[in-house]
Amino acid sequence: MPEVIFPGPEGRLEGRYHPQPERDAPIAIILHPDPKFGGTMNNRVTYNLHYAFHEMGFTVLRFNFRGVGRSQGEYDQGIGELSDAASALDYLQSMNPNAKHCWVAGFSFGAWIGMQLLMRRPEVTGFISVAPPANMYDFSFLAPCPSSGLIINGENDRVVPPADVVGLSDKLKQQKGITITHSVVPEAGHFFEKGMEDMIGQVQDYVRMRQKSPEIR
Structure with missing residues (x-):
């Protein structure tokens, strides 16, 4: 899988780009957890999400936020990282102008950034949080959430209490015009030391279901 360097708001951003042979393959961008706590694009959850999407026929890009690895700049409390994500999506779209669908997947801090990216980019047709x-x-x-997606968390998450994720999911489910699916991985913690295969399997089941049901926004 080729390493790529592409322009970001504060200089170069480092990524891993995994294309498909089909010119109109759907595209997905994968966002990593909080750099303050050691989050990088090689985080195990982020890495597995990347390959899960590629296995489903997506052209995929994951990258390091500013100040991580070879990406230039400094941590910016999420404000700059959102701009980084927008630049990464710009790059991915420029490489794949014929892509029919665009998805965003993020883990933890990356999920928060990904949900904000949804609000900026109407072309995003689905999300994994x-x-x-x-x-x-x-x-x-x-308010409102612009597209349907999957929210998934571990039953034994001690970093993000499951009750808070349920509260977020329930709020989004009240919005009209979209469908929010919430799933819990039994026995899994925040980093899915247990339950990684289960989580990835549920993500793939959801995305494949959406691919067969294009009427779901």
Whole structure:
């Protein structure tokens, strides 16, 4: 899988780009957890999400936020990281102008960034939000949430209490015009030391269901 360097708001951003041979393959961008706590694009959840999407026929890009690895810049409390994600999506779209669908997947901090990216980019047709940190960040900007997606978390998550994820999911489910699916992985913690295969399997089942049901926004 080729390493790529592409322009970001504060300099170069480092990524891993995994294309499909089909020119109109759907595209997906994968967002990693909080750099303050060691999050990188090689985080195990992020890595597995990347390959899960590629296995389903997506052209996939994951990348390091500013200040991580070879990406230039400094941590910016999520504001700059959202701009990084927008630049990464710009790059992915420029490489795949014929892509029919666009998905965003994020883990923890990356899920928070990903949900904000949804609000900026109407072309995003689906999202995967793994362990969204509803206890740490304000998700009230999702009013309304512009596309349907899957929220998934571990039953034994001690970083993001499952009750907070349920609260976020229930709020989004009240919105009309979209369908929010919420799933819980039994016995899994925040980083899915247990239950990784189960989580990835549920993500793939959901995305494949959506691919067969294009009428779901």
